[in-house]
Amino acid sequence: MLIIKSLLLQCGVGLLLVTGCQLRADERPNGGLPLTQSIAAKPAVVAAAIPDSLALTPLPVLPGVPDTLRRAIRQLHTALGPAAAALRPEVLEQACVGYLTLHPTGRIERAGLLAVADMDLPSTTPRLWVLDLRKGQVLHRSLVAHGEGSGKLRATRFSNLEESACTSLGFYRTAGTYDGIHGYSRRIEGLDKGQNANAFDRYVVLHAADYASPKYIRQHGRLGYSRGCPALPPEQYKEIIASVRVGSMLLLSGPGLASRWLDGAAAGRRFSRHGWK
Template sequence: MGLAALGLPLLSGCSRASHAEGSADQLASRPVAALAPAPAALPDSLRPSPVAAVAGVPDTLHQAIARLHQALGPAAADLRPEVLEQACVGYLILHHTGRIERSGVLAVADMDLPNTTERLWVIDLQNASVLHRSLVAHGQGSGHLRARRFSNVESSACTSLGFYRTSGTYDGVHGYSRRLQGYDKGENTNVFDRYIVLHAADYASPDYVRQHGHLGYSQGCPALPPAQYKAIISTLRTGSMLLVSGPGLASRWLDGPAAGRRFVQRGWR
């Protein structure tokens, strides 16, 4: 069954051509039907998949993450503790190895939650506060309400799981946008070449949800609401960490014992 039969929009916007600098008229994108298979015809379940605890996280770090979650307050009520633990462990490892230069700030998108929920959080670790929370779109090839299929392939139109480093900004078809680099081999290392970036999209807005009952879909980009994208992109300046979490996430950076040692030495710095 095709996208039109499902009532889903045929969107373009996250291919390399669509993000290059220039006008939208000059940068015609390929038809979506040529990029990816249609999402499943049956409605998605709204029940998130279980998230396995990160192996080997010592009690000291586990308790610190639990205290952080509690201190984040109501803004993080829907942020699952296991996903926050993934983000914190990856942050500690990546920052320690110099792959993430920005200290004390991380972003996490739980793509297993329905796209009608604000499933992106930007967190200040030092002050235990939520700097931003917003809707975020997933790729058209990844599913309907929830992202269930993930790919590192350019023609997939899918979201890619894993840990990302934010890179430079540019002004393209979608306006102010921020490039991303992937750090999980085989999972998201092609995102820079695929032009998977942070950008604004009308289909990622609360108004779109009210009208259609779900967000629209990107070609794999974590697209943001027009009312919030500038603030989020500015906060996640070059060298910040983003985790895109979802079913089947497996990353070399989820090293619980090493993260525990790093936390004892430096805390969140």
């Protein structure tokens, strides 16, 4: 009997590793129980008990950012044009400061490109941008889903825990691609200890999902939920995943983001020597 239970447990854990966050919120085994409950009989993570609102969370000014870099970021925002109108300047500043701080460490190998998602925006808003910093161009803008544990229309809770089904905030390095249950997908590695360092082990990846599409919004008034993955529209995912090749930077920004890479002074020094290279 003990041997049988052990085999069943191993199979369950194997299923979790294969699927990771990639089960749809409405496609669960065991009569609709979350996967974590079906394996370990643990209570589901409940999103923060506050009503959805369209009022965005104010972002504090990053300390230590020199005026020359702030002006350059404002000029970049203007150059990006209408496609970046909904990209808040404060979030763009976070992404640029993180990129400039990370790049010289060798953690980010691809120069001049970054992807940033403002997860404080409602899921009905295209809130992911892929940017060419040197050309001042928006390469892609798309919808992106948040985790089931993070909220409904708005993401109000973020977690690094394995069974949270939450989105994890912070800076990521893009890794290799593979063919999964959603087809062409890309692994991502969390670079912020305590905020997203478990992302790779949780199998948080970039992948396509039918619940991350305009059609789903028309039917349900919001996007569906992932198990923590930044899931992308089926119409755009291939181009987006291909553009953020291995070694690119991704920022998932949201309320409560704290990162060692938001070092304004270090970013200013890097920019004064090399610009966006």
